[in-house]
Amino acid sequence: MIKLYNSLTNKIEEFKPIKENELSMYVCGSTVYDDIHIGNSRPVVFFDTVARFFQYMGYKVRFVSNFTDIDDKIIKKANQEGVDESVISERYIKSIKETYSLLHCLPHYKNPKVTETMPQIIEFIQLLIDKGGAYIEDHDVYFDVSKAQDYGILSGQSIDKLINGARIEENDKKHNPCDFNLWKETEVGKKWDSPFGAGRPGWHTECVVMINDIFHGKIDIHGGGLDLKFPHHDNEIAQATVAYNNKIANYWMHNGRIDLAGEKMSKSLGNVVWAKDLVQEIGYGPYRLMILNVPYRQPMSFRDEIIVQAKADYEKISKARLSLARKLQIEAGIIDYNTEIKNQELIELENEFKEAMSDDFNTANAITALLHTVKCVNLAVRNKELDLEYSKELMTVLDKEMWVLGIDFKIDALSEEDLDLVRKWMQARSDKDFAKADEYRAIITKKGIII
Numbered sequence: 045m046i047k048l049y050n051s052l053t054n055k056i057e058e059f060k061p062i063k064e065n066e067l068s069m070y071v072c073g074s075t076v077y078d079d080i081h082i083g084n085s086r087p088v089v090f091f092d093t094v095a096r097f098f099q100y101m102g103y104k105v106r107f108v109s110n111f112t113d114i115d116d117k118i119i120k121k122a123n124q125e126g127v128d129e130s131v132i133s134e135r136y137i138k139s140i141k142e143t144y145s146l147l148h149c150l151p152h153y154k155n156p157k158v159t160e161t162m163p164q165i166i167e168f169i170q171l172l173i174d175k176g177g178a179y180i181e182d183h184d185v186y187f188d189v190s191k192a193q194d195y196g197i198l199s200g201q202s203i204d205k206l207i208n209g210a211r212i213e214e215n216d217k218k219h220n221p222c223d224f225n226l227w228k229e230t231e232v233g234k235k236w237d238s239p240f241g242a243g244r245p246g247w248h249t250e251c252v253v254m255i256n257d258i259f260h261g262k263i264d265i266h267g268g269g270l271d272l273k274f275p276h277h278d279n280e281i282a283q284a285t286v287a288y289n290n291k292i293a294n295y296w297m298h299n300g301r302i303d304l305a306g307e308k309m310s311k312s313l314g315n316v317v318w319a320k321d322l323v324q325e326i327g328y329g330p331y332r333l334m335i336l337n338v339p340y341r342q343p344m345s346f347r348d349e350i351i352v353q354a355k356a357d358y359e360k361i362s363k364a365r366l367s368l369a370r371k372l373q374i375e376a377g378i379i380d381y382n383t384e385i386k387n388q389e390l391i392e393l394e395n396e397f398k399e400a401m402s403d404d405f406n407t408a409n410a411i412t413a414l415l416h417t418v419k420c421v422n423l424a425v426r427n428k429e430l431d432l433e434y435s436k437e438l439m440t441v442l443d444k445e446m447w448v449l450g451i452d453f454k455i456d457a458l459s460e461e462d463l464d465l466v467r468k469w470m471q472a473r474s475d476k477d478f479a480k481a482d483e484y485r486a487i488i489t490k491k492g493i494i495i
């Protein structure tokens with residue numbers, strides 16, 4: 045049973061899919077006017093791990109994340125560079141997708157873009173107007189929050205409180221200070237024709253439309269960073285309530301933010317660590333362990349110590365995997381390890397990992413469980429006599445756990461020639477012919493064979 049914390053009810057709940065053994069999940073993506081920093085990469089890595097865990101549990105997973113490719117910031121950057129907005133947006137979509145692969149994320153089911161969803165967005169805004177949930181003022185369209193039942197339900201704010209706390213700006217066309225923009229008439233930047241006037245959509249509408257367009261109804265999980273909970277996600281829910289009489293997803297999940305040694309990370313403060321740079325520097329294994337070492341709902345503070353810890357853990361894990369794989373190949377000629385787990389001790393080892401992940405995706409405990417598996421691997425490798433069946437099963441458990449956390453890697457099998465060399469070296473050692481053993485060892489090292 046998978047349990048997760050539902051931000052909509054503020055409770056730990058049992059996960060019940062809409063369709064048996066299927067997961068539909070949507071996570072709000074980036075506005076593409078720049079690369080992603082480590083704070084933005086937390087939901088990327090975390091929800092990829094969630095998708096991997098569901099897949100491991102036998103689910104067919106459809107994980108969608110969008111690109112907001114039209115926005116004031118994109119237009120501003122395009123004007124500064126004297127290019128079309130699409131030059132900016134395509135540049136960063138390409139770069140962000142590269143970062144996703146560098147972070148070893150599974151390919152998403154779809155990455156919809158706003159500019160490719162425009163007819164559906166316009167149609168949706170019209171639907172909100174027809175249903176009385178939106179109004180037109182001077183070619184701009186606003187959502188009327190008083191028409192949405194339970195407005196603010198996700199962030200737990202009452203509409204009266206929100207209205208009292210909201211700033212009313214002069215020349216505001218809104219009927220209510222909490223109303224938000226669905227369509228705006230624009231002078232600058234790219235615009236699209238619509239029944240309300242030539243312009244472009246506000247930010248809060250695209251996700252609702254994309255979800256409905258791709259999944260045709262309610263989904264299982266909607267995720268994103270905690271900073272999106274209000275107003276973005278509350279506004280998404282408000283629109284879906286009026287348009288479709290649903291709250292988009294059965295489960296809402298929000299990850300905590302990452303600060304930089306106690307300070308908020310932001311481009312305006314100039315203290316940004318780019319995900320791309322850091323992953324290229326330390327590798328995806330340590331990077332993902334660094335993110336997953338902290339349970340996702342907790343805030344995370346980025347400091348050198350967490351990189352040091354993640355690097356040390358990763359080295360332990362990867363070394364253990366390599367030694368066991370080599371031992372299996374050298375002693376039994378096996379390079380394919382996927383086998384059924386029958387050994388009771390190993391079943392329990394895998395269960396410890398599974399239970400950690402099923403407990404609201406407690407990745408920190410899952411890493412601890414993985415390190416227990418690593419301990420067993422080290423014992424098995426040190427054992428003089430290879431227990432073949434046990435070692436094959438152990439390798440399978442290790443591989444599955446590493447795959448779920450996204451820190452799996454391929455090991456190339458040794459060639460026959462190299463294998464022969466290693467066997468000669470081992471033989472010389474056991475014959476206590478140390479001069480010969482040293483000779484072989486030197487060749488092995490020179491050839492860069494890692495044992």
Ligand SMILES: [Zn+2]
Nearest residue numbers: 072251276280
């Ligand atoms: Zn969204």
